[in-house]
Structures are given as structure tokens and as C-alpha cells.
Amino acid sequence: MDIGAKGYVLKENAVTDIVNCITEVQNDKYYISPLIADYLENRLNRKKNTSSPSINDLTKTERKILKLISQDKTSRLIAEELFVSVKTVENHRNNISKKLNLQGSHSLVKYAIQNKNLL
Known part of the structure; x- marks a missing residue:
């Protein structure tokens, strides 16, 4: 579509899709074969569902603890500070x-320090 095409029809479905495509293009609309449209929609939804986790996925308390971790505080010091x-x-x-899909305590500390400005 970026190169100026207004319709895309699969050759497998050309007989059934061509009339619909011509009608849509004549009405100054775009047309994509339903199979391609479904494929693209599924792929887009899959990407949304597999997007990388972020700080926004954490609760307020978890963000607070992550901030304290970024300040190099141990679990004991954090516990004392938060009672x-x-x-x-x-x-x-x-x-x-x-x-956040992190393995090991070092990766948590590293993540906290790298994302300190977001906390």
C-alpha cells in the first residue's frame, strides 16, 4: 500500500475477491483479501501480547521496592524502612x-539501576 496500491488480492481467492476489491477501490477505499487481513490482525495481536514487560506492570509497592533496590539497599534495609x-x-x-522476566538477584539489581530514572 505504501507504493500506491489500493487493493491486494491473493491469487488463491482472486475469483471471489476481485469483484469486492474493484468495488472498494472505485469507492476510494482500500481492499485486502480477508485471509491476509486476518493474518495481519493475528500477527499484530501476537506482538501486543508478547510485548516486553515494563515497570507499569508493577504495583505501587513493587515500584517503591525497586526504587530502593536501585539505591543499593539490601532487603533488610528496605524492610526496616518500610516497616x-x-x-x-x-x-x-x-x-x-x-x-519483569528476570532471572537471579543480580539481574534485578541491574534492571533497577538501569531504569532508575523511570521510578
Whole structure:
């Protein structure tokens, strides 16, 4: 369509699609064979569903903990600052890692530091 075409018909469906295509193009519209349109829509939806996780996927508390991690604070220090148990902080750290698809505690710290400006 970027090169000026107003219609796209698959040769497999040319007999059934050609009349519809001509009608749409005559009405100054675009036409794409339904099979191609369905394929493109499915592909677009798949990309949306597999988009990389972001900080926006985290709860307010998880973002707060991630910010404290970016400040090089340990779980113990974070727990003291937030008046919660160390186990609670560790659970949050695990949930954050799962939501962001991170493996290992070092990757969480690295992610927090790299995205410090977003917190």
C-alpha cells in the first residue's frame, strides 16, 4: 500500500475477491483479501501480547521496592524502612523478577539501576 496500491488480492481467492476489491477501490477505499487481513490482525495481536514487560506492570509497592533496590539497599534495609519483614521484601523481589522476566538477584539489581530514572 505504501507504493500506491489500493487493493491486494491473493491469487488463491482472486475469483471471489476481485469483484469486492474493484468495488472498494472505485469507492476510494482500500481492499485486502480477508485471509491476509486476518493474518495481519493475528500477527499484530501476537506482538501486543508478547510485548516486553515494563515497570507499569508493577504495583505501587513493587515500584517503591525497586526504587530502593536501585539505591543499593539490601532487603533488610528496605524492610526496616518500610516497616515490613525481610520475608515480605523477598516476596516482593521475587514477584518483581517474575513480572519483569528476570532471572537471579543480580539481574534485578541491574534492571533497577538501569531504569532508575523511570521510578
